[in-house]
Amino acid sequence: MKRIITYYLKPYYLRMTVGFFIKFSGTLMDLFLPWTLARMIDMVIPAGKKEEIFLWGIFMLVCSVLAVTLSIIANRMASRVASDSIFTIREDLFRKVMILSNRQADEITRPSLISRLTSDTYNVHQMIGRIQRLGVRSPILLVGGIIMTFLLDPVLACILLGVLPLLTAVVIGVSGKSIPQFTQLQEKVDGFVRLIREDIAGIRVIKALSKEDFERERFDQHNREVVDWEKRATVTTAIINPVMNLFLNMGLVCVIIAGAYRVNEGLSKVGTILAFMTYFTIILNALMSISRMFVIVSKAAASAERIDRVLKGEDESSFQLAPALKEKEKETSFLEFDHVSFSYDGSGNHLRDISFRMEKGETLGIIGATGSGKSTVVNLLMRYYDPDEGTIRINEQDIRAMSLKDLRSRFGTVFQNDVIFEESILENIRMGRNISEKEAVDAAGYARALDFIGEKGGISESLNIRGANLSGGQKQRILIARALAAHPEILVLDDSSSALDYKTDSQLRRELKENFSHTTCILIAQRVGSVMNLDQILVLDEGAVIGQGTHEELMKTCEGYREIVTSQMGVGGNV
Template sequence: MVKFSGTVMDLLLPWILAYIIDEVVPEADIARVVQWGLVMVVCAFIAVLGNVTANRMASSVARDSMRVLRNDTFTAIMNLSCGQVDNFSQSTLISRMTSDTYNIHQIMNSMQRMGVRAPILLIGGIIVTMTLDPVLSAILASTLPFLAIVVIYVAKKGIPLYNTHQKASDVMIGRVRESITGIRVIKALSKGDYERERFENINLDVVEKEKKAGIAMALTNPVMNFLLNVGWVMIIFVGAVRVNAGLTAPGKIIAFLTYFTIILNAMLSVTRLFVMFSRAGSSAERIEEILQARSDIKNQDANDNKSCDESLPYIVFDNVSFSYNGNVDNLSDISFSLEKGQKLGIIGATGSGKTTIINLLMRFYDVSSGKIFIDGKDIRDYDVGVLREKFGAVFQNDIIFEDSVSENIKLGRNITDENMKKAAKASCIDSHISQMDEGYDSFLAIRGNNLSGGQKQRMLISRAIAGNPEILVLDDSSSALDYKTDAAIRKNIDEMGKNTTTIIVAQRVSSVLDCDKIIVIDEGRIAACGNHDKLLKTCAIYARISSLQSGITQ
């Protein structure tokens, strides 16, 4: 309403000017001229005040809407399963959270400003001009169908081009992210020029696609300017003839030209809106894909009240198979069991499927066939949140956040300072924390760049054990630790959580030799299962790994 009032005042000003020229001035009444001049000043003031107020309100609405949209998009991304994140890719998720939401913000802001003002000026200007001079209005109206054809054609062509451009941008973001993550490797191998060349090729592709979209959308302004200026010339010519013939008044021609300028600017504003709408429409579709996506790890199918089979061991893998791509199995016929409080070691070659077992146990992915039980109940009968609260985990390439030491250990969980310090002591990181300037309040750099590799792993282990989990998962968590520290941490963990079921995924035989059960994985299958002594005698793969690691076997 505020924007409407200000815009109507803009439409009244040329009409009042025409009235003064044609009706008031010929009477030579200065008082009436001043009176109507003051009316114009009031209208101008209301127009400025209304438009400024409306623009401020529009900016606030766009800002708050984007805050909600970004929050909803981030929440939707966090709720995606690992498989869905793999399908979307991290680079496109980053792009949709940043550039796509920015495009939506732009159109929301512009629609509330130009989107309200331009149609009122356009339609209102046409209506007023028809009351001033129907003949000249007919000339103006004759240009409108051509303008509509241009707008519709360009908008129809622009959206697919912007879709293509956004996909190219996703690829570029992925390349940048990859290069920044691996910058140390790039520098170490002196491959800066090679990476710059790879980036340049992707960047040129993005530029080329953006140029095509830009050229298509840029046709609107010159074409519309040409059509409207042709109409303007015709109006001036016809208007001059009609004034000379006494069929209309000079004031009406002046007002008509002013309204024509208003209509011209309104049409250009509508055109700009179509350009922005084309880009925003593409972005909206990409964001909608995220918001409409529902995790294929479904909470709503959970049944936490379902009875448990108490005769089953605490953890059971029952003939489990799984494939990431749906074609070739990454795991086949995995079966084993583990009693509560026992320790399981998983060892095998790189890429054999060790981490995949952990991903299935924590239900980051659902099994292709078979079943997994925890505490006598199929994990698919648990609410996902309840299931994962049972775990404390350290994953391969796990992350340290840019936050304080205490927050990196607690990670938003209801963990007391006492338990936090016990966990830090058990993971042998407490001595390093005490040497830091502010102790547990000291800030860590992003990805823990101010920590060594061993310090990172010990910090991550303290995070995993601080919550006193029922199941502790250590996935290659000691690769940067020396043997003495590794052994000390394993001993501390055993003493700290005697009832905790522990699963250790490792490359070192020393990390698993004291486990109650050790599984040897080979090409997605269990090659052997037993304790250290048994496997040395019965499993050639395990014996070979052990013999290659000097000092491990006696």
């Protein structure tokens, strides 16, 4: 919350101050009206001067019109401040999410990041707007109303004042309980969003496995939890209004009884009592608004905390503070993993003492069982995570000494489950880079994608979200074209040919050999056929290298590799 007030609202302090004074003036007009009414009833009307009655009537009319006009102007200014400031908050948050370190994103979770960008920013938006509108008006009406009641009749005002500590205690007690409840509710909403996201993305597999009932039950359970927490939070805050009404009505009854006695004894007048009652209602409404604001502020405080957690989170720019460039004494290569170990969560050992070297233009295949750490090698190479031990070098330079932009601009990558956007095929290949249409078409040619692109109506044709109008193999070919289009220095294909038929897979490898001979290639594959002709193969098992060499060398030296080959190609190792 502090960041929102001291940083995001700072540019609007002047506008807010002007809005405050406009609102303040409008509210003062509202406060004058009952006092004027009392004056008219008790003094002007009994005197019977028509002119004076008319003038006081005009005065009341002007006050009313001014009150409404000033309030509209101030409210419009408040809305604009809320919209402009939340625009900046969303932009900063989105920018931060884009560069958030993977470790931090894993910790916060992706669905939670989505709800922080959507519902949490909405809550803060609501608060900024309401605080400027009600936050100014209600306290002025409350304090001003009390002052006016004291000016009208101090004795009756004391009765009213006796009720206020009770009301304050209710507001403080309820908001103390409701803030943690709103935080819990937001966490439940995160889980709910996660489930919906999974279910919608996986709708096909759910149908294929007839798991609709199971998923419905899971959905019901999450839905119920969200509703339960929502009920708890709203039931807590719902106490405020009735209890405050009760206390105030009790106070009002006392005021009426005491007022009646005082009028009878000539200590007060009917107009004064009438005005007093109006002030009482104004004070009641002001207190109600303040209590509603407490709810909004409670929600927004929980949301602001969650937004702040992302904004303060470790991002990739902090990676660049890592060790400076270090010369190597030993023999050098283009790309090197030097005794690299890594754990995602600090407990498991997801990569253990991995070492390998590649020369420029060399090809490396990484093979191994699922979960053996193949993709993790790439995650470290691209600095989505930093190793716990060891060093990764490109061109003899520790990659931690390079800027992330410099490092990543060297790569063309296709990851498992990469995303196709709801754009044209051309834009999906370009991805906002400075790539001509001819280069994109060439890349599609290398990726053997031109045939089906022609069938779809050409490279300018639009694709559905996540490539829903493409087959698995077609998607992979677009993704490969995307990776090849910028002629990268290093090409990483992570299980990206699994959906290609054997013919297309071997054609792709031929294209790479002929047209990308200077590109250093790392190919992660499940199929031995995809890696057996590469310069080097790394066999991984449970995060460790169990074999390294060419296909022929591994057939002689690595039991694990032989097993994979036998299971895929038969005993002789031939297809």
